[in-house]
Amino acid sequence: MGIVERKMRHKEEIRTGILEAAWHMVITDGWQSLSIRKIADAIEYSIPVIYNHFENKEAILLEFSKEGYQKLALTLNEAKKTVVSPTAQLEVMAVAYWDFAFENKEYYQLMFGLGIPACEMVNQVAEIKEMTSTLVSTIQEALVQTGNREADYFLKYHAYWSILHGLVSIQMIENSGKTDAFKKMILKDAINGFCKSLVL
Structure with missing residues (x-):
């Protein structure tokens, strides 16, 4: 697998992780509990990483x-x-x-x-x-x-x-x-x- 393919796969894995963490919060505490900061903490990435995948x-x-x-x-x-x-x-x-x-x-x-x-x-x-x-x-x-x-x-x-x-x-x-x-x-x-x- 080339460098470009690895980067693309890594990016997709982060995106999937963001959505999985967000969904877990929703199921556990409801939609009102969702925030970018909480998602970042859950997947152990910085807030800017979240914004690289989702505008808000x-x-x-x-x-x-x-x-x-x-x-x-x-x-x-x-x-x-x-x-x-x-x-x-x-x-x-x-x-x-x-x-x-x-x-x-x-x-x-x-x-x-x-x-x-x-x-x-x-x-x-x-x-x-x-x-x-x-x-x-x-x-x-x-x-x-x-x-x-x-x-x-x-x-x-x-x-x-x-x-x-x-x-x-x-x-x-x-x-x-x-x-x-x-x-x-x-x-x-x-x-x-x-x-x-x-x-x-």
């Missing part, structure tokens, strides 16, 4: 946020494959979304700490766009299936996501990030009603 703490948070959206997109797509009908897909995807939120609480709280991402952010971050596209395309397919081609799919998309995020957020606040079987039933009922609203 927000850049580290964005990295984790991207990971979260990527994981959520994969979860939704896997759920979507389990059924054929678009309206049924919306129902199983809603359950998968709920399960993801409570099985990956730290990711979810970072991803949606300020609510549903604005359109500008969706267009700028590929991982968010992929997840959003999965929801939008399924709603469009459902509108075609139900013959409701004149409906505003973008409006329906926001209504669908508002149900998901709203109920998840309420549950997280009420039960400190723990899931609840009855609230999950409420989610299923709400999404069932949403799917019926797609029919002309």
